[in-house]
Amino acid sequence: MDLLLDAVIFGLLLGCFYAAVSVGLTVAFGLLDVPHIAHPAFLVLGAYCTWLLNGYGLDPIVAGIVLMPAFMALGMAVYRFYYETFERRGSDAGLRGLAFFFGVVFIIEVGLILLFGVDQRLVEAAYIGKSLDIGDTRLPLRMLVAFAMALILTAGLALYLSKTFTGRAIKAVAQDETALRLMGANPVRIKQWAFGIATAVTGLAGALLIIIGPVEPTIDRVYIGRTFCVVVLAGLGSMSGTLLAGIILGISESIVLTMLGASWAPAVSFGLLLVMLGIRPQGLFGR
Amino acid sequence: MKLPRIVAALVCSVLMTASGALFAQGSKPPVKIGMSMPQTGTLGGGGQAALVALRMWVDDVNGKGGLLGRKVEFIVYDDQSNPALTPGIYTKLLDVDKVDLLIAPYATVPTAPIMPLVKQRGLLLMGNFSFQVNHTVKHDMWFNNAPWNDASSWSDGFFKAGKQVGAKTIAILAADQEFAQNLANGARELAGKAGLKTVYNQNYPPATVDFSAIIRAIRAAKPDMVFVCSYPNDSVAIVRAVNEIGVGSSVKLFGGGMVGLQFTPNMVSLGSMLNGIVNYNSYVPGMKYPGIDEFFERYRKRAGEAKVDPLGLYLPPFNYAIGQMIEQAVNGTRSLDHKTLAAYLRKNEMKTIVGSIRYGPDGEWVNPRVVQAQFRGIADKNMDQFRQPGKQVVLYPEQYKTGEVIAPFEKARK
């Protein structure tokens, strides 16, 4: 019974981390309808940049924050390119875009392999490798740090989307592009800005990824399932939904890991995703 | 008229350098020895060190005039520790590079996929620290350089130490890949024979990076001893998770089959986290064989330049031994024929820097000598401590023993 409770607590922490690595996709795919299958590859890219900066003695979280402007610029450039080549041409933009982003996944993966090899990389920080003792349970500090960062990230993004003018415009563009155009706003620029924010957040989440554990160039494949599962489960575009969906995934994975064994864990996210798509494609908290 | 003359001169000089090159080589083509070596990925740390030793042998043998009066050419590819890549690499070595002799990649996992290939083509394969990789294929031209044969040759020392500290229950954790499964299956049998109750028995997929859930589950099972069969990346992650989460006060003995804790860079980066772990090894400082100290001296110079494992205690001497065995067999038979060489290797005692080796019918050592040693008094961030005897106290086998096991695990960590 203790083991189960342990699994739930650990799953909760893990789940918030999953939410943090998925929020970028919630914006990109959930709100903007961009089939951003390269999102996990961007995440790993962020992790590798963090690792590089950590080599100069920078704390991984600080490194993640330092990365954000660069990732923002990267995201805006990627969206501009995507818009010009696919969205503007209309017709099956989604599917061609999907193929495009799959190509990008491979380019990032192989680029990282060519630059850094297939070896695992990890970062050093005061809170990695230590744990907090609460009675009989020992909670790793790295998980707690990731948990706190995840909460800050999702809450911050949720506030930004509901309280600021641009934030509301982003939400509006997701619902009714024409209305926004009639109001005199340029939907493409708003989307570009939003995709930039999503990518910046992904850069920071990449720092969390390497704080949680070692990273290698093809680790993004595990996160394709997890991030899309969280976003679809959440109902496309919902911030609070993302957090809840992340927690659901984290706890189910943790319980499967503890009760059935590690070899079944990879199927949890995809299984949940498939069931969700089959039963209720609009997600738990969907519109 | 000027131009053709220049052309003629050019053609002449090209022809001369070409024929010069041919004469320098002698009329004999080189003896090509080919292999794939994991130089990146989980086994990369060990593979790179092993490669330094093999290159040392190639230089040495060429310094003596090569094999059968022909230079030795060494062809190596990186398999990234990925078993899916080795069949393609060895097919390429055989059919494109046309190598004369083959050496297996370091470790069981990359070797397993090429065993059917060498058996079907009837080729001699010099094994490289694989464990029981030939037990299903049963190829009669396989010769392993590692100092073990069956499961008990590896694990007996660990189980004896368990008996000594009065262990009644055991937890077995193994990676789901060829090496760890072979070892864990043997361990399960030995545990049954020793009357130990198995309270935890799990496999994890090779790509696992986070072991905290697994360590928590082991802790909840309250075992007396924990037998771990893991590969380098996993071993490091498991040691970190044990340090972070703790395995609980019930555990008296931890370790057994953790690959990678022998690599110097891993030992240095884990430091004091290693204390108390009882693990297998092929060589620890203090063991003496003719020529091995001189080898280490030369190795450490080259490893320093190549920036790989600076001490090279685990794999390098045994990889140099592969070269020595090839040399002895080729010189003894005056032949490169695989069948002839295999017959020689089976019949004769091999003289190497890791002692004399005799092979059994399965191509493994007749007299195994796997060391089980306990890490003790290890400090953080200190490479030099691993040069001396005493940091890894040998519990088994008898002839190398330097101390008794300290238990429980948590006490041995202090």
Place this chain on the structure above:
Amino acid sequence: MTARGYRFWIGAAIVLSAACVAAAVVKNEYYFYAAYVVIQFVVLATAWNILGGYAGYVNFGSSAFFGVGAYIAVMLIKWLNLPLGLQIIAAAAVGGTLGFGVGLLTLRLRGIFFSIATVAITIILETAVINWRFVGGATGIQILRPPVMEPFESYTKMLFVCMVLLAIIAVAIARHIETSWIGRGLRAIRDNEEAAECTGVPTLKLKLAACAISGALMSAAGAPLAMYQSFVEPASAFNLTYSVSALAMPIIGGTSHWLGPVLGALLLGSVQQIVTVTVSSELNVLVVGVLLVVFVVAAPQGLVGLFTKVKDKVKGN
């Protein structure tokens, strides 16, 4: 049969006999070892195109079908020691059934959601195989080839000819679908599924048929993998690279004509093999990624589209 039909079958017969002659004449095994992979991609790409190109349902789970084919073969070798031909037929049957199941998914899922669902199926099947001890689990399994059958002199050559035969069958099926009413129906689905439904096209039946045929061919392509490699493990048999290659090749070649995937696979597959021998195996993955991006962006109609454009221009002038 029309003149074009005769020409196609004569071409197919020439290709098959050329493969047989090559197997008898060429000595170096490595050519067959490499060519096998290229031809295998012709089958995969052609199979993908039946659903993805004609009907517009983008399957990202080709590796699921491929891996299932490989593991059905492994199972049959271990269990009953069946010969290669029966392994392929059994794999095709299972792949077809799996394809039928995927076809049912299209009832609810379209566009990108369908694609994501197919990725999910890949991982779930891979996890199932990882936990299936009988076929080796994540460890993988070593397979000893039986003695080669007459008149072939080596097993690799036999597998090569066998794969060429499979490729011809796959292309013939794709060509038949393309030129018949099935192809017209599938194209109607691609252009506008609701409209097709309203005008009386049996959309569900057609989609199920396309999924099942495509799945059967992909699994058939995976079945000889066990014998080809003498070793199978789930991480490589279900590798995402198969999925992306199976979709990149038709996109590069052109999805509207049966020749597109064949061209794409021959081109991309050969480049990959050459890069693997001369440079490294990572670079061959990079080639897929870069070409996919370039073609999706710059030449959405693929090589076939470029050819027709050039032809039109020549005619126009």
